[in-house]
Amino acid sequence: MLDYLEAQTFEKLLADLLERVSDDVDKREGSIIYDALAPTALKLAEMYWDMAILYRRTFAATADGIDLEKCVNEFGVERKKAGKAIRRAIFIGRDEQPLQVALNSLYRLDDLVYRVMENIAPGEFKVEAQMAGAVGNRDYGELLPVEANNKLGKAILTDVIVPGEDEESDESLYQKYLEHIRDKAFGGNRAEYRKKVRAIQGVGGVRLRRAPHGGGSVKVIIIDSDFNAPTPAFIAYVQEIIDPLEYTGDGYGTAPIGHKVTIEGVGEVGITIECELVLNGATIGQIEVQAIEILETYFSELRANWYKDLDINVRITHVESRLLEIEGVEDIISTRLNGVENNINLIEEIPIIAKIVLKEGGT
Incomplete structure (x- = not known):
């Protein structure tokens, strides 16, 4: 439907209208018929364009901003507001x-x-x-x-x-809406734990582990809203909301009665990146700051996907492809992660950059 509405351009509509007029009448540009139909085609094109905009604003998949909020609010999903640190x-x-x-x-x-x-x-x-x-x-x-x-x-x-956090983005809100539709939160199931914990200011993602300390126990692993390991003070803050330690399992937090919940922060693994580069018209000193920024962005993107409960892979090819975007970097001879020329696979932890070593090599 959207494709059809967007296809109704002024040119197409005018051609359709002129086609309905007999060919024995002058329909060239500047003729009476042409000048009479052109304004009608323009108004019709504007109407179809308005209908396309309204169509986009009606559905969560294509809406944004306040329109997206209205769509998902009908299902009880709300945008997470900005919070103060x-x-x-x-x-x-x-x-x-x-x-x-x-x-x-x-x-x-x-x-x-x-x-x-x-x-x-x-x-x-x-x-x-x-x-x-x-x-x-x-x-x-x-x-x-x-x-x-x-x-x-x-x-x-x-x-x-x-942690303070910015207002939830449209992309995050839409993903939360999809999760709400597909995974019904009820009675202390995984969906309910994810919903309640992620609603806490400063929580950026959640992983759940069943019965780490026997029946009735639940482990909740969190990452903060900056996608870094949370501080001990923040872990204690979330613990108090979900299941206070002094009354664990008694249902005084948001966890159901009978659930003994342990809040933990995601672990970090430091990664040293060593690259031997072929440079053209640049020195290591000239590209170093940009290289650090690019690699920090790559690692931030990896950490932002931790909540999906999938392994995180720090890939040499991704490190190299991003460094090759820097003007002056012509080629990369070798790249090592923690001393070896292999990717690093993380199951529970998130990667942080411990050190970046850039060296200039030969051709």
């Missing part, structure tokens, strides 16, 4: 002792402001980014008070407790 901050007074600062006071790191929200230990507080999104996860360092604090010696922004 919650971080740990350490406050030290001028006397080098832990400093207790006022709740709701504001501190700045570059362009991002954090609000003090909860005291967790002497001189240690939970702080919340005032801008929603993953941007709140990234920077570390010294905070500056928005309002003067004469007792403050130093304030340091450290661990991510609950």
Whole structure:
């Protein structure tokens, strides 16, 4: 249907209308008949174009933005909203002792402001980014008070407790909708666990393992919304929501009563990449930054697919094909991953780049 609607162009419609007129009448451009039918064909083409747009907006497979949200909302699926990062901050007074600062006071790191929200230990507080999104996860360092604090010696922004995340993309929302339609969430089945855990702010993906500690036990392995291994603080946060340790199996979290749930973070495997390159008109120093960015992107794409419960393969051919996109890289003599010229297969873990070694070789 969509193809038909999009095929109704001005030229096609005008030709169809002119064909209905007898050939013994002048139908050339500029004739009375042509000039009478052309505006009609134009309006018809606009109508068909509007119908094609409406058709796309009607179905989840072709809709986007607010139209996609309306389609999937009818089935109880909602877009995951952007969330603010919650971080740990350490406050030290001028006397080098832990400093207790006022709740709701504001501190700045570059362009991002954090609000003090909860005291967790002497001189240690939970702080919340005032801008929603993953941007709140990234920077570390010294905070500056928005309002003067004469007792403050130093304030340091450290661990991510609950990762901030950007608003869910259309692609992710559509995939969640398909999962909802195909795998009905009910009574503590896999679909329900995935739905509830992935709905938690900061969770980017879930894998489930049945009965790791005997009947009634469930292992939930998570990756954070930046597709990295979650921090211990975040794992504890998710554990508290799903099945609090002090009441495990009693149904005080979102897990069904009788289910003893263990939350774990995905493991990481560091990979050293060594490449011997043939360069043309460039030096290692000139291409190194771009090579690091390209390979980091490749590894990020691999980590983003971890939640699909499939093995992750770090492939030498993919590493080389991406490096060959860099201007100045003419050929690649050899590539080693962790010292060997073989791909690396990961079953449960995610890959991170431990080191990149680029060397220039001969022709």
